[in-house]
Amino acid sequence: MPSAGDVRAWRAEFPITEKYIYLNSCSLTPLPKRGAAALEEYARTWIELGGRAWSQHWVGALDDLRADFARVLGADLDEVALEPAVSAALVTIASSFDYTTRNKVVVADIDFPTDGHTWLALAKAGVEVEFVHSPDGATVPLELFERAVDDRTALVCTGHVYYTSGYIQDVRRLAEICHRKGAALVVDGYQSIGAIPFDVHASGVDFLVGGTLKWLMGGPGMAFLYARRDRIAGAKPTALGWWAMRDPFTFDVQHIDLAPTARRFEYGTPAVPAAYTARAGIALLEEIGVDTVRERHKVLSQRLVDGALTQGWQLGCVRDAERRSPIVTLRHPEPAHVVDALRAKGCIVDSRPGLVRLSPHHFNTDAEMDATLELLAPLREKVPA
Numbered sequence: 449m450p451s452a453g454d455v456r457a458w459r460a461e462f463p464i465t466e467k468y469i470y471l472n473s474c475s476l477t478p479l480p481k482r483g484a485a486a487l488e489e490y491a492r493t494w495i496e497l498g499g500r501a502w503s504q505h506w507v508g509a510l511d512d513l514r515a516d517f518a519r520v521l522g523a524d525l526d527e528v529a530l531e532p533a534v535s536a537a538l539v540t541i542a543s544s545f546d547y548t549t550r551n552k553v554v555v556a557d558i559d560f561p562t563d564g565h566t567w568l569a570l571a572k573a574g575v576e577v578e579f580v581h582s583p584d585g586a587t588v589p590l591e592l593f594e595r596a597v598d599d600r601t602a603l604v605c606t607g608h609v610y611y612t613s614g615y616i617q618d619v620r621r622l623a624e625i626c627h628r629k630g631a632a633l634v635v636d637g638y639q640s641i642g643a644i645p646f647d648v649h650a651s652g653v654d655f656l657v658g659g660t661l662k663w664l665m666g667g668p669g670m671a672f673l674y675a676r677r678d679r680i681a682g683a684k685p686t687a688l689g690w691w692a693m694r695d696p697f698t699f700d701v702q703h704i705d706l707a708p709t710a711r712r713f714e715y716g717t718p719a720v721p722a723a724y725t726a727r728a729g730i731a732l733l734e735e736i737g738v739d740t741v742r743e744r745h746k747v748l749s750q751r752l753v754d755g756a757l758t759q760g761w762q763l764g765c766v767r768d769a770e771r772r773s774p775i776v777t778l779r780h781p782e783p784a785h786v787v788d789a790l791r792a793k794g795c796i797v798d799s800r801p802g803l804v805r806l807s808p809h810h811f812n813t814d815a816e817m818d819a820t821l822e823l824l825a826p827l828r829e830k831v832p833a
Contacts, residue, residue, distance in 0.1 A: 450740060450743075450744060450810075455744075455810075455811065455813060458736065458810055458811040459811045459813075460481075461480040461481050461482065461732060461811065462478045462479075462480055462481075462811050463478075463481065464478040464479075465478075465811060465812075467794070468794050468795065468796050469794060469795040469796065469812075469816045469819060469820055470796045470809075470812070471795065471796060471797050471806045471807060471808050471812065471816075471820060472796045472797055472798050472805075472806075472807060473662060473663065473774075473807050473808065473809040474611075474639065474662055474663075474773075474774070474775055474798070474805065474807030475661075475662075475798050475805075475807070476661050476662070476667070476668070477661065477662060477663065477664075477665040477667075477729070477809060479667060479725070480665055480728065480729065480732055482728040482731065482732060483665070483666070483667065483725040483728040483729060485728070486724040486725050486727065486728040487721060487724060487725060489724065490720060490721050490724040493505045493506070506720045506723075509720065509723050509724060509727065510530060510718055510720070510723055512727060513530065513670075513723045513726055513727055513730075514528045514529070514530060514672075516726070516727055516730045516731075517530075517672040517674075517730075519734070520641060520642065520664070520730060520733070520734075520738075521641070521646065521647075521648040521656070521672075521674055522646065522647035522648050522649055522650070523648050523649065523674050524677065525709075526677070526680075526708075526709035526710060527648075527674055527675055527676065527677055527680070527709070527710050528672060528673070528674055528710055529672065529673040529675070529709075529710040529711050529712075529713040529714045530670070530671075530672060530673075530691075530714055530718045530723075531657070531659075531670075531671040531672060531673050531713070531714070531715070532669065532670075532671065532715060532718070532719065533659065533671050534562060534636065534638050534657045534658065534659050534671045535562045535565075535566070536671070536687075536715060537657040537671055537672070537673040537713070538562060538563070538566040538605070538634070538636075538657060539566055539687045540673070540685045540687040540688060540713045540714075540715070541634055541655050541657070541673070541675075541685070541713065542566050542567060542570060542687075543685045543686040543687035543688075544683040544684060544685040544686075544713070545602055545603065545632075547570070547573055547574055547575050547602055550599075550600055550601060550602040550630075550631070551574045551575055551576055551600060551602065552575075552576050552577075552578055552598070552600040552601045552602060553567040553575060553576070553577050553578070553601070553602060553603055553604070553605060554577075554578050554579075554580060554593065554596045554597055554601055554603075554604045554605070554606075554631075555567065555577055555578075555579055555580075555604070555605050555606060556579065556580050556581075556582060556588045556606050556607075556610075557579045557580065557581045557582060558582045558585060558586070558588065558610050558612060558613065559605070559606050559607050559610070559611075559636070560607060560611050560636060560638070560639075562636075563605050563606065563607065563636050564577060564579070564605075566605070567605065575602075578596055580592040580593055580596050585612075585613070585764065586610070586612075586613035586615055586764065586765060586766055587610075587613065587615045587766065588606075588610075588617070590618065590621055590622060590625065593606075593622060593625055594625050597625060597626060597629045597631050598629065599629070599630065601626075601629065601630075601631040602631060602632065603626070603631050603632040603633065603634050603654075604622065604626050604631060604632075604633050604634065605634040605635075605636070606622070606634075606635065606636065607635070607636040607637075607638075607639060607640075608635050608636065608637045608639065608640040608641075608644075608646075608656075609637075609639035609640040609643075609644070609772075609773045609775070610639070611638075611639050611775070611800075612764060612765075612775075612777055612800050612803055612805070613764060613765045613766055613772065613775070613777060614639075614749075614765045614766060614772035614773040614774070614775030614776065614777070615765070615766045615771060615772055616640070616644065616771055616772060616773060619633070619635050619651050619652075619653055620650065620651050620652055623651060623652030623653050623654075624652065626654075627652070632654040632655070632679070633652070633653045633654050633655075634653075634654065634655040634656075634657075635651075635653045635655065635656045635657070636656075636657055636658070637656050637657065637658040638657070638658045638659055638662060639662065639773060639775070640658075640663075640773060641656075641658040641663065641664065642662065642663030642664040642665070642733055642738065642741070643662075643663040643738075643741060643742065643745060643773050643774060644738070644742055644773060645738045645739055645742060646738075648674055653674075653676070654675070654676050654679050655673065655674065655675055655676070655679065656673075656674040657671065657672065657673050657674070658671065658672055659671035659672065660722070660725070660726040660729055660730075663733075663741070663809070664726065664729050664730055664733060665728075665729030665730075665732055665733060665809075666722070666725050666726030666727070666728065666729030666730060667722060667725040667726070667729070668722065669719040669721070669722030670718070670719060670722035670723060670725075670726045673710060673713050674710070675710040675713060680708070680709065680710055680712065681708070683712065683713070684706070685712060685713055687715075688706075688712065688713065688714065688715060689714065689715035689716040690716060691711065691714040691715060691716060691717065691718070692706055692707060692711060692712045692713065692714045692715070693705055693706065693707060694706065694707050694708065736810060740810070741809075741810045744810040745769075745773065745774035745808065745809075745810070746769040746770070746774075747769075747814070748774060748808040748812055748814070748817055749769055749772070749773075749774040749775070749776050749806075749808060750769040751814060751817040751818070752776045752806055752808070752817050752820065752821065753765070753767060753769070753776055755817070755818070755821035756776070756778055756821065756824065759821065759824065759825050759828060760828060761778045761779070761824070761828055762778070762779040763776075763777065763778065763779070764777035764778060764779050764802070764803045765777045774807055774808050774809070775805065775806075775807050776805070776806045776807070776808075777800065777803040777804065777805045777806075778803065778804045778806075778824070779802060779803060780802070780803070780804050780827075780828070781802070783799035783800070783801075783802065783803055783804045783805075784799050785827075786799070786804045786824070786827050787799045787804065789823075789827055790820070790823055790824070790827075793823050795819070795820050795823055797820075804824075806820065
């Protein structure tokens with residue numbers, strides 16, 4: 449277990465902790481000091497070099513970021529692409545499939561909206577989306593996917609971690625189900641990567657997408673796409689941009705010559721300031737260690753869960769810390785009221801329909817969990833008139 453000194457050192461990276469109890473890292477981790485320094489470095493290169501910053505700094509920083517993502521995922525460098533958002537990543541993946549003989553896509557009804565919207569938007573292309581329904585609003589048993597995937601299924605698109613319940617899916621077993629039936633597995637890892645140790649090769653997934661504004665501590669504007677190597681060569685995405693070309697700087701407007709790597713899924717010029725903060729966040733994560741982060745998450749979130757149950761709250765999340773990420777959700781008829789009441793007391797949380805969502809990160813303390821529970825106690829039954 450990390451020492452109190454370790455936690456103090458981590459907290460020192462996040463000035464927001466001097467003012468607030470910040471339990472909203474699953475929406476946006478606060479900017480660490482090294483992220484702010486990275487932005488200053490980006491600005492300095494722009495100020496001093498102008499357009500020369502591209503060749504002398506920025507293109508190299510983008511290449512380095514692909515390598516950073518590859519290390520975090522356990523992927524090879526040529527399997528990683530940079531994306532402006534997870535939604536964009538899913539769209540380019542969707543554009544690379546041929547739905548002529550297999551036109552069905554399977555999604556869980558508790559997945560993040562984009563995981564369904566991407567494929568619903570392809571109805572004119574003949575794509576049919578089948579939703580498997582969670583029996584409890586928190587989990588989806590694998591046998592439901594087993595029943596849904598058939599010889600018409602092109603792919604399953606689902607989250608590694610469900611965004612409202614924190615439930616961790618067994619994506620390795622799900623990949624086995626998909627592959628046995630001839631379907632691909634596309635995984636939304638936004639809620640998990642950086643919070644849970646993960647080896648993308650061992651998982652067996654075909655595609656995985658995620659971004660940096662949550663557990664990777666890199667802020668908005670930068671996402672990634674992993675494509676398993678044997679999925680790359682045959683992929684011909686139609687949603688793409690000039691950075692998807694083998695050599696973008698030939699500036700050939702008349703021909704498409706896709707990169708031989710996962711870069712063929714990229715769009716236009718990546719957001720360079722987002723790349724700088726992303727690299728800073730990943731560096732901090734690697735310093736601390738994902739294993740350490742995971743253990744810290746389990747302690748903090750379980751303290752919230754146990755305390756909330758003692759107070760009589762109904763959970764919207766999985767009770768056992770081993771089966772969920774640090775996401776803790778509590779049922780309430782007016783969650784926005786709870787969020788506002790806590791914010792007024794200096795505690796920052798978030799809400800989803802019918803749920804108050806708390807998401808501690810490694811820099812939070814046990815004392816903050818207890819203080820939050822104390823603030824929550826009178827709000828359980830208190831609904832505004």
